[in-house]
Amino acid sequence: MARRRAMQWLAGAAMLGAAVPAFGQATAVPPTGAQFANIFADHAVVQRDRPIAVWGTGTPGGTVSVQLGDRWVSAKVGSDGNWRATLPAMPAGGPYTLSVGSAGAAAQTLSDIMVGDVFLCGGQSNMEFKVSASTNAWGTTRSSADTGLRFVVIDDANRPNVARDLDKRAKWAQVSPETVGDASAVCYYMARSLRQSEKVPIGFISSEWGGTRIESWISAPALSTVPDLRAGVAAVAQYGRDPAAAILADGERREAWWQANDPAATGQRAWRTEGFDDAAWGTIKEAAWRQAGIPALADFEGAVWLRTTIELTPEQAAAARTLRLGPIDKFDESYVNGTYVGGGSIEWAWRGYAIPAGRLHAGRNVVAIRVLGGANGGGFASPAPRGVELADGTLVPFKGPWRYAKGTPLKDKWIAPPPWDTPNSLTTLYNGMIAPFAGYGLKLAAWYQGESNAAEAGAYRRLLPLLMADWRRAFDAPKLPFFVVQLTSYGKPMTTPGQSSWAELRQAQAEAVAADADAGLAVTIDVGDRFDIHPTQKTLVGERLARLASVIAYGKPGTRSGPEAVDVTRAGADLVVRYRNALGGLQSYSGAQAIGFETCAGETCSYATAVPRGETVVLPGANRPGVTRVRYAWADAPFVNLFDKADLPAAPFVLPVK
Incomplete structure (x- = not known):
């Protein structure tokens, strides 16, 4: 809890400095002549093997010329002073110079630009969690130097209106012992793993804010499709017009x-x-x-x-x-x-x-x-x-x-916050921290969030697919690979089966991902900390995301994730849980039985003996009258010992008995 409080205090301090000016458009006036949008900066990475969108500001009605390496294109500046251009697709390589100029004005030139793969990482504090606080940070930092791996952290920005640009020039950084400590740990470990396997420049964009809800990260048009949120989205729009x-x-x-x-x-x-x-x-x-x-x-x-x-x-x-x-x-x-x-x-x-x-x-x-x-x-x-x-x-x-x-x-009373108030806002973080660089070329997106929505699994089932579709629209990538980190283990262990809001949220995440052919779920139930909502073991989380990316985003052969329960059938006196993606078969650590299985008759659930056998788990004697469901790891902080031979944990689930 001490770490949680420390991070919350820092989040509060950030809000202190930005509480009033945060709710307006960026006020910085660009210098005379053509300029790139602020996401483009020295050391940036742009997406390879697809047309490269670039944009910025210039003299209304004028023409700008944009050049990257030996590729160039011209574009007309609109009456609003904004221009947008598309450079031809380029293979991985660099470094290059990226410049924009217009007649009679000095060009803006950006240096050390690489063409490679770009990742977007979003969510709340566990995605925000820095490398410097992660397990083995000292060793990681000392060996981190890699000029082909870069990152940028998007500044916190709470906006009731869609921001056209970031408030200031992004600070892209090459990974080094001096810089890597400030990077998102989960995003860095994912990118580091893929950098080693793919051998191309990689840049990752971290846009996250601790304690925030998923509703904050979805655009107003998309969020307005949810009837219960429509009035709140309208109130945010009113705040943007007349605070x-x-x-x-x-x-x-x-x-x-x-x-x-x-x-x-x-x-x-x-x-x-x-x-x-x-x-x-x-x-x-x-x-x-x-x-x-x-x-x-x-x-x-x-x-x-x-x-x-x-x-x-x-x-x-x-x-x-x-x-x-x-x-x-x-x-x-x-x-x-x-x-x-x-x-x-x-x-x-x-x-x-x-x-x-x-x-x-x-x-x-x-x-x-x-x-x-x-x-x-x-x-x-x-x-x-x-x-x-x-x-x-x-x-x-x-x-x-x-x-x-x-x-x-007055006890146990709750007053709903205003819908523009971070961390419980609607759409404002999309407006300030996603929209300003929408259209930037991406290879994949990763999402680590859900703690702040843990009590609302029903709503999350709709909101997570909405978020994925919304970001794909924003970045003009209808099939953008989208990877979700499932909630890990946190809270008081249970000695008897019961209800669990965290388990419900994990199930909602799993169902949303299962319905999306371009999505993947990173199961992390084994690397949580029941005493700390911010577990420090981020290396495995990042590497499991990289495993998903290798199969889904890069098309490599292999299994995208660990063991997933497919169905539960009756076999005489027993119940049999059939799994897929159990590489080498299932095994239980520290014992012959797998713990965490439950059989449910109506609303009453009981712990069950469970024995791994190949790619199944047998529940001996569990086929009793009235048993209609089987659950696994159904608790806020379950203890688990069921893995496959690749050391990947079996995913939590609830399934009907056929």
Whole structure:
């Protein structure tokens, strides 16, 4: 959990620095003359053996010339100042110079460009997890130098509107002991393995954000096809057009929640206003209320109001931009002089709310926060700089003491976040971290995500195929090989069979991949860590992705994955599970029996004896009346010992008995 908290803190810190400007288009103005889009940079890799799409900006109505090595093409600049060109396909090779120029203006020239294979890696924190934190990072780093292996990490960018370009020039890097530590570990180990087997330049693009949901990474048109998400996507679009109106509408939604769930809410409306007299309230330290030394709050879970003041000069009031509150446990609605400015729903996320122009004034100003929390401390979750941030980045800290009023006890309540709020946003990460380089040539894509959607396997069954189709459309590659890392093992082990949201999510991933001829599933059930949601053994995960890629993307002979259960049949008193892709047959480590098998009669499941025999597993005596299903590894953190002779783990499953 310590590593998880550390990564969440870093994610929160990143949000702190980008909370307000993150929700707009890139504002950088390109220099005079033709320029490439920011994904194109020194040391980049472009996709071999297919026409090479390049694009950028230039003088409206003008013409640009683009050259890569000895290949060149011209393109017309549109009235919007954007151009797009397609260079002829080239075989693997390089380094080359890539340049664009227009009449009467200096050319932009990029150096050390390689033609090879390009991978896109996306997801949440386990894809974001760096080489420097992975198992055997020291040895990996020392031997990593390879000028033919490059990578780029896409900066976090949360956008309600589709961004046409990255905010700044991408930083492609050659893999070396000095650079590789910052690369995605899973993506690097996959790319390293394929680099060794394919002997061509490889570049991988990492676009990931810890804690995020799959809905954040799908485009608005695609996500709008899901009826339950259509209203949220429309709200994000409104935020892109008119942030102030969208925030106020979201405040009304949250207020309606309080009216429905807290009978005292109506009488507390005055507590948010500037003129309310809170002198009778108690004072509280800027800390979690359970640790504040106040007996009445020591074990309290529910609503607590917090108020303080801030003194501003006329100049500071005019320059005020953002209310900075740090992380809050867990749900908050925040007000400045009575005006709602925003609310959050993640205890580790740093709050940064835009303050409407004119809302602050010279002299005394009041900030009021209604918090619903307490399960993880309540209120201010950790030390942080708090106050009002000015246009130049200066933070004016709060001056007055924090006063509090204890509200209604409320347990196990949940307030939905605004749909533009990372990490629970809809479509915004597609807009900011995929769309700006859509069309870049790719060889394959890899996806490692699902922890944040683990409780919603039913929805994930639709969303994962939607994501795969959406990215293929965005990169103009209808049959783009797409590889999914199945959720690994994490959580409390079970001593009796039961329900498991993680097992359900694994099954949803497996079903989505099985229905897609160009997709593959990397099973990782054996390399998890039940104490840590971020297991460090990323080498095997990357190499299993590489195995999938070798067969599906590169067409090499072999088996794409490990043992997969095909069906369960009755054989006298026994049940027989038949497998495919069990290279050399099945084997059970550390015993004659395979553990983790269950038979289910209705909703009641029982552990079953299981014996590997060739490419089957026999469940002796399990053909009992009422048994209709068999499950395997059906737990958040199952212990498993069933592998094939290639040391690949058998995949978790649930199947009907025929």
